[in-house]
Structures are given as structure tokens and as C-alpha cells.
Amino acid sequence: MIVPRFWAEGRIQERVAGKQITVRRYGWSDESPIAAQAHADQRTREAFERIAAGEQLNRRERKLAYNGAEGVPIREEIVERQGDTVITRNSYGARCLNTPDVLFVDIDFDEPLRGSVFGFALAPALIAGIVGGWTAKTWLGGLIAAIVVFAVAYRIGLARKRGEASGNPVPEKRAAERIGRFVHQHPDWHLRIYRTPAGFRVLAMHDVFSPADMAVADCFHALGVDQVYACMCRNQNCFRARLSAKPWRIGIGEHLRPRPGVWPVSPEKLPLRDAWVARYEKAAAGHAACQYLESAGNSARVHPNALAVQELHDERTRAHSGLPIA
Incomplete structure (x- = not known):
């Protein structure tokens, strides 16, 4: 477990074989901002050399919260x-x-909802719209059914997205x-x-x-x-x-x-x-x-x-x- 006190970002922009390559990486330290910057510069240089050698790596490291990071220390x-x-x-x-x-x-x-709340609500709303329109024999009936179901499903999806119990x-x-x-x-x-x-x-x-x-x-x-x-x-x-x-x-x-x-x-x-x-x-x-x-x-x-x-x-x-x- 690593939860650093200091963070920094390194950046290298150089031309390789006629093409400009820009690479960014983060560094961290518990000692000081200077040590964090030195670590960032080291990680950036290592990544740059691997990319310049043809390895397929992301050129920029995203600034991610805890649940999106993959092995990078906890950024909190x-x-x-x-x-x-x-x-x-x-x-x-x-x-x-x-x-x-x-x-x-x-x-x-x-189970918490991982995808889009809008997408979660859209599918049942479309089905309700089709069924409602066919039953009512009018597009207005289908529209009303779709809106009602979408509103209910959206609230359910939002609650699941937030990790709330359904009751x-x-x-x-x-x-x-x-x-x-x-x-x-x-x-x-x-x-x-x-x-x-x-x-x-x-x-x-x-x-x-x-x-x-x-x-x-x-x-x-x-x-x-x-x-x-x-x-x-x-x-x-x-x-x-x-x-x-x-x-x-x-x-x-x-x-x-x-x-x-x-x-x-x-x-x-x-x-x-x-x-x-x-x-x-x-x-x-x-x-x-x-x-x-x-x-x-x-x-x-x-x-x-x-x-x-x-x-x-x-x-x-x-x-x-x-x-x-x-």
C-alpha cells in the first residue's frame, strides 16, 4: 500500500525519426516535492524510451481516482x-x-450499476413505448408509456449508481x-x-x-x-x-x-x-x-x-x- 504525500508530473517532448513524441508520467514521494518531481522525470524518461523503441504505451498518464487506478499509488x-x-x-x-x-x-x-444511468433506463423505456403504442393504437400512448418507464428506471439506475439499497x-x-x-x-x-x-x-x-x-x-x-x-x-x-x-x-x-x-x-x-x-x-x-x-x-x-x-x-x-x- 502506497499513499504518497507529494505528487508531480514529468514531461518529455522530443523528435524521434522525424516525428514529435510527447510523454507525460506522474511521480510521487513521501519526502518532498523535489523527490516527487525526480521520480516523475525518471518514470517519464523510461516510458519515453520504451515508446521511442516502438512499444505501444499510452503517452499520457491519466489523473485517476482510487477506483480507476491500476497499481498507481492512491491519489488522495x-x-x-x-x-x-x-x-x-x-x-x-x-x-x-x-x-x-x-x-x-x-x-x-x-449489484452497483457500472454503466450509464441513461443507457440503463433507455432500453426498458423503448420497449414500453413499443408495447404501449401497439396496445393503445396510437403513438401518443407509446410516448407516454416510454416517458413514465424511463423516469422510473432512471431513478432506480441512479440509486444503484450511488450504491443505495433498493429496499x-x-x-x-x-x-x-x-x-x-x-x-x-x-x-x-x-x-x-x-x-x-x-x-x-x-x-x-x-x-x-x-x-x-x-x-x-x-x-x-x-x-x-x-x-x-x-x-x-x-x-x-x-x-x-x-x-x-x-x-x-x-x-x-x-x-x-x-x-x-x-x-x-x-x-x-x-x-x-x-x-x-x-x-x-x-x-x-x-x-x-x-x-x-x-x-x-x-x-x-x-x-x-x-x-x-x-x-x-x-x-x-x-x-x-x-x-x-x-
Whole structure:
């Protein structure tokens, strides 16, 4: 797990075989901006030489948030460090806990929507329009049916895109059953179970793990973990848990400023960001990120690293506060 304090971008523009090639790469460091720039220049030179030799590589490295990066360190503002645990602010403004070896498992009741909300709503709307028009024997009837279905489907898609539970009790029951089966099959595990707005969060207390461990992959598969989360755990070599509310769940409709919210931002835009964060933190103070439900498993064993992370997690999420979760 790497969460650098400093970032920089390197750029090389040279002519090769009569063609101009421009290559950009990011660099990072915990030491200083100068060290970050030196790393960026080194990575840029290496990429340039490979591209000049004919290798098919992207000439520009995109500035991506956590869930879009592939092995590049976590590009988020560091809010706090507690030993190996790093608390960062993600691209939409919430605080997140990042740990290299304490296993968190997030289980969503409904599969999050990965594609376009518009595209998700369009297909059923078109079908409803055709069927409605044929039934009513008029294009107006088809249009009305299409509009109504599109509006309903769009709201459903938007909720799934935001990771909100549908209210259907069946997925929650199935998730609870998966946890129960896992505990029965792994009696030597000690788990803490939390309720999140859209699912369950499970924290392993009895041992520490590498994200690349086969036991972790088996656990993710058995519990039905979101594939993007599982992939990012492997790519970033860490486990992750959101500590504060999602902004849109606490009445903040405006995105983290400036957009797109990926760290770092230019110094002249920091006041805009700080103002948004202050407003967000004030609203988030009245909410918890999750609620502790129960412990499960026959083992009472507690690894000291897991205990330290659990105490930090429970305090920052307000898991025992009784506040509404968001």
C-alpha cells in the first residue's frame, strides 16, 4: 500500500525519426516535492524510451481516482496517519480508512450499476413505448408509456449508481445467509459485522492478511464481494473502508470542488476545496458511516493490528453512536 504525500508530473517532448513524441508520467514521494518531481522525470524518461523503441504505451498518464487506478499509488489527500493505517479523502469528499493487512469486506445488497444511468433506463423505456403504442393504437400512448418507464428506471439506475439499497428484503437475506455459511465453514475466524446504508461490512479480527492471499480471494468469493472492490484491493495492495457519509445522502448535492476532486489540486483552488470540505464535515457530523451489529465465529482470538484498526474504525465511523447511517 502506497499513499504518497507529494505528487508531480514529468514531461518529455522530443523528435524521434522525424516525428514529435510527447510523454507525460506522474511521480510521487513521501519526502518532498523535489523527490516527487525526480521520480516523475525518471518514470517519464523510461516510458519515453520504451515508446521511442516502438512499444505501444499510452503517452499520457491519466489523473485517476482510487477506483480507476491500476497499481498507481492512491491519489488522495492524506487526512490522518495512525501507524500503517492511512485515512484519506476520496474523490467525492468522504474520509476513507486504508490498511495494508486488516481485512475489510463490503457486501452490497444490490449489484452497483457500472454503466450509464441513461443507457440503463433507455432500453426498458423503448420497449414500453413499443408495447404501449401497439396496445393503445396510437403513438401518443407509446410516448407516454416510454416517458413514465424511463423516469422510473432512471431513478432506480441512479440509486444503484450511488450504491443505495433498493429496499427489497431478498438481497439482504441472501447476504446474511452467505455470512452465516461462511462463519459455519470457518469456525476459527472472528468477524465483526456492521450495517452500512447499502449492505454489510465485515471486519476480520483474528488475523491479518495480504490482499493477494488465496484466503482473501476465497472469502471475497464466498461473501459475494463487489468485483471492483476485490480488484482494487489487489491492485492497491490494501483494504479499505469508508469512514464518513456520502455527500448526497446528507443533503449535499454539489460535487467536491474543484472537479473532478482527484488529489492534488492547484494551490489557488485549495480555498474552494476547503470551503466545500468544511460544509461537508459539518453535515456529516450528524451521521454514522455504519452501525455495529454483532460479532460472529467461535474464535475469540484478536490480532493486535486488527484491534487497533477496529478501534480507529469504530470511532471514526461512529459505529456505536446510534446516529442515522449515510
